[in-house]
Amino acid sequence: MSRQSAPAPSPPETRREVVTETLHGVDVEDPYRWLEGDDEDVREWTDAQNAHVDDALDDALRDRLRPRFEDLVEVADYGPIAVREGRYFATVREPGADHARLVVRDAPDGADRVLVDPNAWAANREEDGPPRSMAWYVPSHDGERVAIGITEGGDENYDVRVLSVPAPNGSPSSSAETDGYGAGVEEVAVLPERGRVNAGSLAWAADDEGFVYVATGGAADGAQMDKEIRRFRLADGPDEEAVLLEHDDQHVWPRVTVDPDSGLLAVAFSEMVGGTEWYVRVDGDLRPVLTGTDAETSVRFHDGTAFVTTDAGAPRRRLLACSVERFREGDLSFDECREVLPEGEGILRSAVPTPDRLLVHRQRDAHSRLSVHDRDGTHLRDVSLPSYCSVTWVSGSRDAPEAFFGLTGFDRPPAVRGLDLDDTSGGDAAGAAATSDGAAGATATSGDAASTEIDSVDLSVPDDLVVEQRFVDSTDGAEVPVFVCYREDVAVDGPRPTLLYGYGGFRNSITPSFGRFRLPFLADGGAFAAVCARGGYEYGEPWHESGMLADKQHTFDDFVAAGEALCGSGLTDTDHLAVAGGSNGGLSVGAVVTQRPDLWAAAQCAVPLLDMLRFHRFLLGESWTTEYGHPEDPEAFEYLRAYSPYHNVESGETYPPVYFTTAASDTRVHPSHARKMTARLQHEAAGGPFLLRTKAETGHGVGKPASMIVDEQTDSWAFLYERLGVEVGDGGVASGADGDRDGV
Template sequence: MSRQSAPAPSPPATRREVVTETLHGVEVDDPYRWLEGDDETVREWTDAQNDHVDAVLDDDRRDRLRPRFDDLVEVADYGPITVREDRYFATVREPGADHARLVVRGAPDGEDRVLVDPNAWAANRDDDRPPRSMAWYVPSHDGDRVAVGVTEGGDENYDVRVLSVPDPSETAPNADATDGYGAGVEEVAVFPERGRVNANSLAWEADGEGLVYVATGGAADGAQMDKEIRRFRFADGPESEEVLLEHDDQHVWPRVTVDPDSGLLAVAFSEMVGGTEWYVRVDGDLRPVLTDTDAETSVRFHDGTAFVSTDHEAPRRRLLTCSVERFREGDLSFDECREVLPEGEGILRSAVPTPDRLLVHRQRDAHSRLSVHDRDGAHLRDVSLPDYCSVTWVSAARDAPEAFFGVTGFDRPPAVRGLDLADRAGGDPDEDDSGEAAPAESTAIDSVDLSVPDDLVVEQRFVDSTDGASVPVFVCYREGVEVDGPRPTLLYGYGGFRNSVTPSFGRFRLPFLADGGAFAAVCARGGYEYGEPWHEAGMLAEKQHTFDDFITAGEALCESGLTDSDRLAVAGGSNGGLSVGAVVTQRPDLWAAAQCAVPLLDMLRFHRFLLGESWTTEYGHPEDPEAFEYLRAYSPYHNVDPDETYPPVYFTTAASDTRVHPSHARKMTASLQHEAEGGPFLLRTKSETGHGVGKPTSMIVDEQTDSWAFLYERLDVEPSGGNE
């Protein structure tokens, strides 16, 4: 098979206006800086690029793939269960619906009572208005109210709406309403300022009559980095909102939590990828608690105890405790706390307390383990889980021995499971024949109703990368599907910001696997698969290790005979899009195609846009001479070689992205189209969406259809008739 398909239509013309800057004594040319703007000329260029995508992509492949993807969303999706006393909150997307609804139940598997239905909002039925979606929700401690984050156009700037919650045991009609609220649901308050408020930066006060939250300015006025901690009491009205703290450090983000028993407000200040300092608010002032440390630390309050999860002297994390009263006193050291869960072989991801138990989630070699412990940390039993799975979330009731978790895997659609943590008769766990505690079995509550083929193989391989690193790579494919020659293969990765790549179910991968394809995921350095050392090995001056791991994984897949460089594609988004851009410019011969979504690609100017300045703790600062050297060495936009032939690349970005500026994808596309050989190089820009939050299902299907049609053509895959 030839690496070059039939000649593609010529790309749109792009004017070249070289801007030359001298940075640290080095002249740097930027011929497409005008694409950083947002004027009519840029919009016309973007529209022309979208037309070019439609001209290049094969309509026959799109038409044959689209019905298969439509079938894959005609099933319900389920979000985490959050328990507040006798109320069970969850999100449910009905088959074929664009958005999930927020519901409340009187029991984990009880009847859904609708609280919010974004599908009924007028904006989602009017083509002339940007679509609105509900991105998150936080119930009050007693469950009587719930705060929801509403975004317009998916831009991650939210209105916060506080709603009353009816008693789920009372029957009420769930008739559609134009305001999108269920029967008996009323708006208690609305915070009309759109900013980057999210579920981690909002906390209910103990009495449920007020909120504390972190507010920022909006992206439009460039104020996303201006932060305030505010307190709002419903009885006082929005005009009496109190500013507790103004915070202007661009690299540090506050988050808040409240102990529902004592009402203690705790505030954490953490860099995007650095250490965490904790304070408590006492008598109107912030009192330092854990401040003299570079450790990353999280705190959870429960029944008079502060549970402190930290990587202090434990790269894979450990769990400590102290009393809430001692935490309130301040000036706490880690040595004063009692160690409940020592550092283990796996990464401690969470420890969720109930009245008598801890449900502990660890990841070992990037897949999950769950175990039940007593409150002193003694191991009681493991929880039965499938091989190579990911526990995606864990929650529990505060005052009852019940817990819930989500589980998924490459061969396992997402499912919601329940777990009874009550003592068994006799007090001790049952034992199996070996004398070990028998695994605890969970119960099914909700699951995505998609079948997985019996012949789907899931493997974990380890490849030797630079500096002696052994890097995990997951591989899955259909053993029973015959393929003529090497398999068409898609390698995915991320590698940054402590984000781990773990087993995940991809419904839109099912047709590709059915048509003989293979999917691989590399756990590149920069993530958190092996704790903070793994992260640090792929950040700042060590960032090249991330790209080495991608390249090594790709080479190993070829050497194993699974695929070859004519049928191997690479994909990633956001920081993963940076990884894709780097490995395409460093090893263009290794890939038959690349997908690069909402990426960072100009690493000498990323800090000048949106949230970019806060990422300098991960990447280094271009204004620092030492960081400039290594950033310039791998910055994809600055390493396009006009004498090199590059594989086809499909870039995607969003006009309303408030996280990564769309100019990265624009400038890189222009550079490849007009400065390099190979391709085609395509750029799809979506309007009325952002970095990925709140996309309607119909938009996701559109994107997936285009994305896979591109891969099918470039990897020489013919679509079959089904997904199984």
């Protein structure tokens, strides 16, 4: 079935109210500005569009796909391990549960003692009303308390609660109590409506009797960009918080960290995609430490040392160090620090210190390497890893030579693995080894460190799954990596139905990832490809900068180059190739659909930016002007207008079918982007259909219950199956899970 042979019902009528603005001497028409509102007319229009989606999608196809996706959520998911003095914290979503529970263990592989179970909260036991979820947690240094962030409806405005943690060696609890907390867990404090505070902006004090955090205003009153650094003390209560700093720069976000030994509070000020300046708070004032630089820099304190990861003088990053005392003095230069790890061929993603070791994560050509070093940087051994894998997170113990990491890949369900950094026995517990900065698939040696599996998704990956990395030529001589996976032994009559996914922005790298909801598509003969478009961080800051501001078109060029290469290779053709992306990736999809509508048989565009002349007026949009440019700047206006998808829909042009999704409670990207683009395509374009699904009681992607995810995946894949002509197979797919529950 091709896109031309799939008729759909006519879309609902949308009134046009043309608003004309003169911007930098150019008249710009906006016929659907009324869809930026939130009144009854918009809600009625949204309901009509949702009904149109239900009419347009094949019910029989959805009925055949849904059981396969329901099976795929019937498996446990495991989050990162955080170690605090003999307590091992983690999140676990049990098979069939909507939400993950927070648990603590007395050993990495010990029995779970439940701390928080959102599934037991009263709001989540009711059929009506928005779901409540625990989006993040931060344990205290001694592990005796934990701060958690709770959101309602996934809006990313969090209540903060502080809970006590029962002592180690207590009896395991098989289920949470009726109030959603485990046996022996007490609610110590409640800090309601603290805005966009998250795990990266909360740091416990050295005495564990309180914490410092970054609070913002709420989305409803337009105050998300107003930020305060606050100090909360348990003895004082939430009404006695001290405001340490008010910060209203819309382009800069503070974050905080505390040295648990000295109690030193360090504050970083970072532009969304720019440099980072560091200060310390001494005697009530902020003292500059690393300032006046456009380098992107992070700091981690451990045992008297400040470890500084930076791209200053090293586009692929290096690791520096100085004493905490010197850091506290301020006015530090990078040249004064000793170099622990010089810049290498791969991107330095993280270096986690333990008492005598560093566990170092690098990425080369967008896949991972791990290595163990002395604290002075001396390389000791590599960690055995499989080819084309991603290390998704790394953590370590402050007091013991142990570390943990997440491991996944296109052919590898997510797993939590542990590593004894003092172990020199070698071996290969994780698959074919690779050197920390060398070629994939290198042979393991006796010096390689072996990790042990702690938790893993229970899924059998098909033996015939092929994973390849290809490089395609794009504009300005760029060689762009594209990962491709498909099942070799599944017979396909003609070109394979293929889905190309990408992002291309804000330093986000596309690396090998496991997609449980892709498995039926692969089993039915489909292929999945992921493009490492410019704007990401696959090759460091130069790769990011070549896909931002005036060079943003490079991102879209890379998507197109990947699509053309997939067709040129014979894997697929333009009648069987779809493109997908979300958020900034949704912008990429909108741009390549309007620029090259002939290349795609279908497109999926999730929570997208599409009106690039007004994005800065809504929610967090102003903070993104450092990535895209500011529409009020005449030079930026010209290149933004040149690719803005909403402004480049040509009347009468034939565009492929597009399935837009957005969320009524999205506090990042305003749903008006998807609304206006859908309305314009439905009115002005040929081809289609152009569908918009708006979800209520959810946001940009945080806190979705598993049941909602099944609904979303069923609709998304039904759209693709029909438009790409995929036949639904009769064979089942083993259940499994991945770390990205927000789509394909």
